[in-house]
Amino acid sequence: MTGVSHGIIVAGGIGSRMFPASAYVPKEMLPLVDIPAILHLIFEAKLAGVEVLHIVTSPNKNLEAIVDATAMKQYRGKMDEQLFDACNGIDIQFHVQHHPKGFGDALMQALPFVEGACLVLLGDNILLDRHSSTEDFQPSTASMQLVNTFVKTNEPTVALFRVKPEEVGHYGIAKVEEGKLIEIVEKPSQHEAPSNLALCGRYIFTQDAMELLQKFSYEEFGELQTIEMQKRWMEEGRLHGHLFDQMAWYDSGLPLAWLKSQIDHGLRRADYKDDLLEWLRERIG
Numbered sequence: 001m002t003g004v005s006h007g008i009i010v011a012g013g014i015g016s017r018m019f020p021a022s023a024y025v026p027k028e029m030l031p032l033v034d035i036p037a038i039l040h041l042i043f044e045a046k047l048a049g050v051e052v053l054h055i056v057t058s059p060n061k062n063l064e065a066i067v068d069a070t071a072m073k074q075y076r077g078k079m080d081e082q083l084f085d086a087c088n089g090i091d092i093q094f095h096v097q098h099h100p101k102g103f104g105d106a107l108m109q110a111l112p113f114v115e116g117a118c119l120v121l122l123g124d125n126i127l128l129d130r131h132s133s134t135e136d137f138q139p140s141t142a143s144m145q146l147v148n149t150f151v152k153t154n155e156p157t158v159a160l161f162r163v164k165p166e167e168v169g170h171y172g173i174a175k176v177e178e179g180k181l182i183e184i185v186e187k188p189s190q191h192e193a194p195s196n197l198a199l200c201g202r203y204i205f206t207q208d209a210m211e212l213l214q215k216f217s218y219e220e221f222g223e224l225q226t227i228e229m230q231k232r233w234m235e236e237g238r239l240h241g242h243l244f245d246q247m248a249w250y251d252s253g254l255p256l257a258w259l260k261s262q263i264d265h266g267l268r269r270a271d272y273k274d275d276l277l278e279w280l281r282e283r284i285g
Helices: 037-047 070-075 102-113 142-150 167-172 210-215 219-237 255-268 272-285
Strands: 006-010 052-057 091-096 118-122 125-128 157-162 172-177 180-186 197-205 241-244 246-252
Touching: 006 037, 006 102, 037 052, 037 125, 037 142, 052 102, 052 210, 102 118, 102 210, 102 219, 118 142, 125 197, 142 197, 142 241, 157 172, 167 197, 172 241, 180 219, 180 241, 180 255, 197 241, 210 219, 219 246, 246 255, 255 272
Parallel strands: 006 052, 006 118, 052 091, 157 241
Antiparallel strands: 118 197, 125 246, 157 197, 172 180, 172 197
């Protein structure tokens, strides 16, 4: 079995919960301290072996500047050179989702151009296990770990993250037995949740994804069509889960979550943690 050569970053949402900031800057371009969110995703996909990366965007967004930052190289100073050369070694293609019909519809804009299984990343979700600086940037290994799990079975695989019991209502929550998903409940109450394992914005979908999304149409299932697709795989005993226990999960689509992300990431970075911690102690004290 081989790895995954195609990836999709879904970045079509308008980011209404981040208004007015997202009216001026796409939420995928918002910086996690000083590195745009989408850069984290591009380099994560490259580390996982992706050779063709499809970015699904909307008509009112312009994300193409992120892959052509050559004009800024003169200002980089001590920054890691790779941060200004995102396209190196990867073919990045853009697709437009003209109508806001959710995750499944966004995928369908790119899937006709995908060969084989594909890695899927939500554009406003960052998963980090390495909190590096701009001088020595190291991509997250999240997608690489997911691909390594996928190649053992060659079957659909989703990433999972443990959340607090009071947070389950914000996510799709899965029940897992022997590494396979046996139940998915979308945004359950705390009482109804089958576990505290949340789908966290990383997936590997197999080549039958397009056919299934057409079967589970937006007109019939709305924005739950990808959940229905995953349930089909689950019923067939083919949907595997990979649990991230050593990752930080940041969401640029929610103001308070993004504010907490800045602080948490800053406290984990060697170049900022001491000064930031001292300031926090003074501010809280």
